[in-house]
Amino acid sequence: MKMIHNGFSNLRTCFRLPLPETSLSRPLPHSLPFRRRCLATVSAAANKEKEKVIVISGPTGTGKSRLALELAKRLNGEIVSADSIQVYQGLDIGSAKPSQSDRKEVPHHLVDILHPCEDYSVGQFFEDARQATRSILDKGRVPIVVGGTGLYLRWFIYGKPDVPIASQDITSKVHLELAELQRKEEWDAAVQLVVKAGDPKAQLLAVNDWYRLRRSLEIIKSSGSPPSAFRVPYDSFRDQDDLNVTDGSGANTAEETNTSDLDYEFMCFFLSVQRLELYKSLDYRCEEMLLGRDGILSEAQWLLNLGLLPNSNSATRGIGYRQAMEYLLSCRQLNGQSSVGEFYKFLSEFQKVSRNFAKRQLTWFRNxxxxxxxxxxxxxxTVLDFIVDSYQNRSGSLVVPGNLRMPRDITSHREANLIKSYRTRNRHFVRREDCSHILDWIGKTQSGMQRVVNPIEGNYERV
Structure with missing residues (x-):
């Protein structure tokens, strides 16, 4: 089987429809079919008045970008990237950023809008993506939001929590309070500082996630409460959906989800394939990112030369970039030397975290x-025809045909057993000599490198 390929080498009006008076004058029957028909009817009627927004997501490497591009051509659309790495200039290979020719053919939003030294948050994405969506609709075009960053898409669809925005004074104080600890790389001490300030969940943050640690302290100082004290709008919709599950399976369809209170009529599609095929594709994709002179190692070198460290901000937390930066740092400590074994260890780790990330994406979107x-x-x-027809359908209902439907869960013991026994089989890096050109590049570019002194200007020195 061949997946939709995304060309790797080449990023409110709220109308509430009240129920008819007659429906309030008598109790509703308790039969499941009636409840589902009633919910579908109310949802469809409410959505008729709303502007449509298409959302496409899926695990890494399933062809989201190519599908969105072709869909935009058919529907006179524009693309809004929901990828936490594509926002950064210079990070092209690791984020599978759309090519310049694709961006000329179809307008793309939220691609190449930040320097890697800058941080980007889900709250900022919400503001930027909603503004881009409104702008596209005002031009009479179709917004197509595409990406695999689950939290970005959740906030985009359901809204963001009412967390206070820190004043400039508080932001400065928090920066000064944590700056010295970050400079000394004393992560545990910084976490305990925030825990004592009032956020015990700071201990659950990923190591060196300084952005979220600072943001937690800003929220505490602004409101007196930790981030977890602020309810997320998504929770209300999830609670409503849970009430609709009566068969014990949790197998709600998209049609059964209560969307009448959402700002737009969101038409959401999740692309997936059999897990075994996905894992093979991801392993090959990681290899391809290391080919050529301008692969992900070159981009990771640039991040290091800017003075950034792995997992220190939004850009350096990206899958692939963190692993590549850690690998190059280990090479620099050995004066630009790397063994074949160390390279294959890095590649294996890169592939493993990519598969694990895809697994987390599947788990996230399953819910x-x-x-x-x-x-x-x-x-x-076939996929394009279905989405276009669904968009143009004015009945308010959307039913995925059996030949296109992908189960949310693994459906057979055979598939489960194959996944458990899966082992990577490389396509490009098979023999020891297959990585010789990369080891030569490392020897030429990483020897004598020293930590950057000025991360803002991007200066670095050779010893």
């Missing part, structure tokens, strides 16, 4: 009931 799951191994034209 996002607003999404219709589509089989990305089907021909591109």
């Amino acid at each position: 996002e009931k607003i999404y219709n799951w589509l089989d990305a191994s089907k021909p591109l034209e």
